[in-house]
Amino acid sequence: MCRRRTIRAATFMTMSWLLAACQQSAQSPFSASSESVSIDQFATSASADGTEGLRRSGTAPSPAGGPTITVSGNPSVVNGGTLAVGVQGATPFASVYVLIGGKTLGLAAEAAGGISGHYEIRLPAPQTSATILLTFPQAIALTDFQLLFAAANAAGVVGPYAALPTRVTQVGTGDIQVTLSWDADSDVDLHVIGPDGEEIYYGSRTSSSGGELDLDSNAACAIDGVRNENITWPVGRAPAGTYTVRVDYWDNCGVDRTNYTVRINNGGSGQIVSGFFAGLGDQGSLGSGRLVATFERQTGPASTVTPISTGSPRPAAQKVRRTVTTKHD
Secondary structure, three states, X not given: OHHHHXXXXXXXXXXXXXXXXXXXXXXXXXXXXXXXXXXXXXXXXXXXXXXXXXXXXXXXXXXXXXXXXXEEOOOEEEOOOEEEEEEEEEEEEEEEEEEEOOOOOOOHHHHHOOEEOEEEEEEEEEEEEEEEEEEOOOOOOOOEEEEEXXXXXXXXXXXXXXXXXXXXXXXXXOOEEEEEEXXXXXXXXXXXXXXXXXXXXXXXXXXXXXXXXXXXXXXXXXXXXXXXXXXXXXXXXXXXXXXEEEEEEXXXXXXXXXXXXXXXXXXXXXXXXXEEEEOOOOOOOOOOOEEEEEEEEOOOOOOOXXXXXXXXXXXXXXXXXXXXXXXXX
């Protein structure tokens, strides 16, 4: 068995080296792809304003003088999470292509082209801007990869590809995974209340039923660039009953607006909710935030409802808002 694995590994490395050594075509920089790794191992869906993208096999179309675009989005993502990417065009475009690009790290063959497959999103009408929402699997093949986007006009002519380097922050998954992503350097908090009444958030990161907040970002405006939070219950631990998801705008940290997306994975059943915040923020704690969703889990251990005390409320967790001082000469 070990000998077989060694031979296979050597064969794969040799093939990868040969692919890497090939000169890529100026007209089709994505012509050589790694058939052993496909795009759905990096992104499970791509959509724009409710229009679901079509997953295509094979080579992505080559640039041929179509619309030029720029892209913007958070360079940090989490497994099982989401990413909203803004696409801006100098001229109207009717469709958007998404693929994994040639500079993805960790695969020798990537020097010669992209990973197998791509998404094609056909917009309802030509437009000069769009927001592409990507969802990611709970297990991602690499920790760094490059997303590529291109737009085509109404005649199907494709423009040059624009790159968005992406890094994965690994988080927990399980029976239930709730992720929050946002697009600005502000402090947004994810709260989930389980069937037992316990609220998981930055001030109470674990519950007696096994739930855990394992990623907290931009706490008190200490900007870390991650812009993702994650709450999960391990396999076999999530109790049956009703869950409540809230999102709190703790502090705007000086930005005008923050767009956010919440993704709920309930044993393979999914739900996505998007919205935005404006204003200063409420520096909230236990019980704070905007109601985003409630969902039911039909299976799992029975929960014991935690009574809410009216005499001695649980003390609110403290965040310290960082202040910026300006030095004057």
